[in-house]
Amino acid sequence: MKIRLGFPALSIVLLLLFSSLVALIPTxxxxxxxxxxxxxxxxxxxxxxxxxxxxxxxxxxxxxxxxxxxxxxxxxxxxxxxxxxxxxxxxxxxxxxxxxxxxxxxxxxxxxxxxxxxxxxxxxxxxxxxxxxxxxxxxxxxxxxxxxxxxxxxxxxxxxxxxxxxxxxxxxxxxxxxxxxxxxxxxxxxxxxxxxxxxxxxxxxxxxxxxxxxxxxxxxxxxxxxxxxxxxxxxxxxxxxxxxxxxxxxxxxxxxxxxxxxxxxxxxxxxxxxxxxxxxxxxxxxxxxxxxxxxxxxxxxxxxxxxxxxxxxxxxxxxxxxxxxxxxxxxxxxxxxxxxxxxxxxxxxxxxxxxxxxxxxxxxxxxxxxxxxxxxxxRKKPLFWEYGRNNESFRYPAGRDKSPNLAMRQGDWKLLVNDNGSGTELFNLATDPSEQTDVSSQQPKVVETMRPKLLAWRTGLVKE
Structure with missing residues (x-):
């Protein structure tokens, strides 16, 4: 038995076929x-x-x-x-x-x-x-x-x-x-x-x-x-x-x-x-x-x-x-x-x-x-920064915004120190993100752990 499709029915079949093909083409x-x-x-x-x-x-x-x-x-x-x-x-x-x-x-x-x-x-x-x-x-x-x-x-x-x-x-x-x-x-x-x-x-x-x-x-x-x-x-x-x-x-x-x-x-x-x-x-x-x-x-x-x-x-x-x-x-x-x-x-x-x-x-x-x-x-690795290799060419902000010229963050601790070892500051960023209270004197073991790493990092940069 043969099935013959009139023009309207054929159009519908072709339209459905075209639609299915379009659906396969990525937008x-x-x-x-x-x-x-x-x-x-x-x-x-x-x-x-x-x-x-x-x-x-x-x-x-x-x-x-x-x-x-x-x-x-x-x-x-x-x-x-x-x-x-x-x-x-x-x-x-x-x-x-x-x-x-x-x-x-x-x-x-x-x-x-x-x-x-x-x-x-x-x-x-x-x-x-x-x-x-x-x-x-x-x-x-x-x-x-x-x-x-x-x-x-x-x-x-x-x-x-x-x-x-x-x-x-x-x-x-x-x-x-x-x-x-x-x-x-x-x-x-x-x-x-x-x-x-x-x-x-x-x-x-x-x-x-x-x-x-x-x-x-x-x-x-x-x-x-x-x-x-x-x-x-x-x-x-x-x-x-x-x-x-x-x-x-x-x-x-x-x-x-x-x-x-x-x-x-x-x-x-x-x-x-x-x-x-x-x-x-x-x-x-x-x-x-x-x-x-x-x-x-x-x-x-x-x-x-x-x-x-x-x-x-x-x-x-x-x-x-x-x-x-x-x-x-x-x-x-x-x-x-x-x-x-x-x-x-x-x-x-x-x-x-x-x-x-x-x-x-x-x-x-x-x-x-x-x-x-x-x-x-x-984070696995500590972060290190430097800014200021001499006082002649590096201008710092005045007053309390002037920082030591090296910094390190490890976990919640942030240590700042000058490259000559002076001016050590330590902050717990979890409790003091505004860096208002230096706790370096209360946390000597943290300072003793971080400061040698920071100074060694800086020395390595100067030698490169």
Whole structure:
């Protein structure tokens, strides 16, 4: 018996067959979910912990503008309370992020400037291009890589022989004046900004966000790694044309700071909306943090509950906001108060999340991929910092914010001491995160255990 289908019935069968075939074709979201994540590292410049709304205490809650878009990253991801930058100042902190090493290993100990300044600081003029690089490691894993924003690991002023940004593994870049490859739209003169710049100072972060979204769109066939490193909220602040006319060199006043912070938050919102529009939001890992603490702190308001500021090894100089959002794999709205993370962890962590093993045999950090996916752990290795190799070239904050020039955290204990062995201070960060009470005299055994390790670590850096 033969069954004949009329046109309507045949159409239905064909439609069902077509629908079943379409169902087997992966959507863009499915394709994204089946590969390594896009990774965007958002590094803000001189952002204190209390600059971010979700990190504020009652002391600073009503004294700084809201940051709803940055806060939304935390409500949609994980907020960490024990993350540390690699240094309390720009250049070495960026070297730590890039290499997975403590920056002293690459002879970067302060902000990079003209050659004379670098010699006085006993440091190199730029990061050695042979140093490990997150971007280079991820390129071997099939990633497209880009750097948009401040560089400050060599180049600018009279340092004209710094390696180009591509030599560190980046396919594309757009950077500011303190780099070997400044973008001419941002740097019409030999300075950080000028009235003649095509992209005005207050539009710079929007420009970097646009660059990021365009790069992701053009490289949709690959996983992407992007450094999005705006130079907000570093002084001097220039939020608009009026400010530029009234203060050609910028200001350090609260009104201008609040305007810059508010605009930064708007641009983070634009970035997140752009990721959703591209259909890659779920499989994009966002890491939001700062290179070092705030300065000025407005009498401690921007440092929140922490003592210290930029240039200080107290918590206010190195303990930074750190938010991770990765909808495909991270829980929402978690706060991790247990895991202790560092900038030097990010290279091995990102490489692990890309499904590879790092080739950096000298890595100082730990693979914290599980932590970024919502599984707190106890840190295995202690953390070490230095800032200040001589009193001539290193300017510290005045008063109580001036710290000894070495620091170490092991468990809940934090030890500070000068490299000559003087000025020992010990704090229990579990009970005293504000570092108000030095307990070194009450805990001599802890000091006797930690101080030789810290001093030996510093001696080893100087010999390298």
């Amino acid at each position: 863009s979201k499915q394709k994204q979910a089946n590969r390594a994540p896009n990774i965007i590292l958002i590094l803000i410049d001189d952002m204190g912990s209390a600059d971010v709304g979700c990190y504020r205490s009652s002391k600073s809650a009503n004294q700084l503008p809201p940051t709803p878009n940055i806060d939304r990253l935390a409500t949609e991801g994980i907020q960490f309370t024990n993350y540390y930058s690699g240094a309390p100042i720009c250049s070495p902190s960026r070297v730590a992020l890039t290499t997975g090493n403590v920056p002293g290993k690459w002879r970067i100990t302060s902000f990079l400037a003209e050659r004379k300044h670098n010699r006085t600081c006993e440091q190199a003029d730029f990061l050695d291009a042979s140093a490990p690089s997150v971007a280079r490691e991820l390129k071997t894993a099939g990633y497209a890589t880009a750097h948009f924003g401040k560089w400050h690991m060599g180049g600018g002023r009279d340092v004209d022989n710094a390696p180009g940004i591509r030599q560190y593994g980046f396919d594309e870049y757009a950077s500011t004046w303190e780099s070997p490859d400044p973008d001419p739209l941002l740097t019409s003169t030999d300075w950080i900004w000028a009235k003649s710049d095509s992209i005005k100072r207050w539009n710079r972060t929007a420009y970097f966000v646009d660059k990021t979204l365009d790069f992701l769109k053009r490289n949709a066939a690959k996983p992407c790694y992007v450094n999005l490193w705006p130079d907000d909220v570093h002084t001097p602040w220039v939020p608009d044309e009026t400010t530029l006319n009234d203060f050609p060199k910028g200001t350090e006043k609260p009104r201008e700071f609040k305007a810059v912070l508010a605009e930064l938050d708007v641009q983070i919102g634009r970035l997140m909306a752009g990721l959703k529009a591209l259909g890659i939001d779920d499989n994009t890992l966002i890491v939001f943090t700062s290179d070092n603490g705030a300065l000025p702190t407005f009498e401690g308001i921007r440092s929140g509950k922490f003592r210290g500021s930029k240039l200080s090894l107290y918590e206010g100089g190195i303990r930074m906001p750190f938010i991770v959002r990765y909808p495909a794999r991270t829980p929402k709205g978690n706060i991790d108060n247990q895991s202790v993370l560092s900038a030097i962890d990010l290279l091995p962590t990102f490489v692990s999340l890309a499904g590879k093993k790092t080739s950096n045999s000298r890595a100082d950090g730990e693979n914290m991929a599980a932590v970024l996916l919502g599984k707190p752990i106890v």
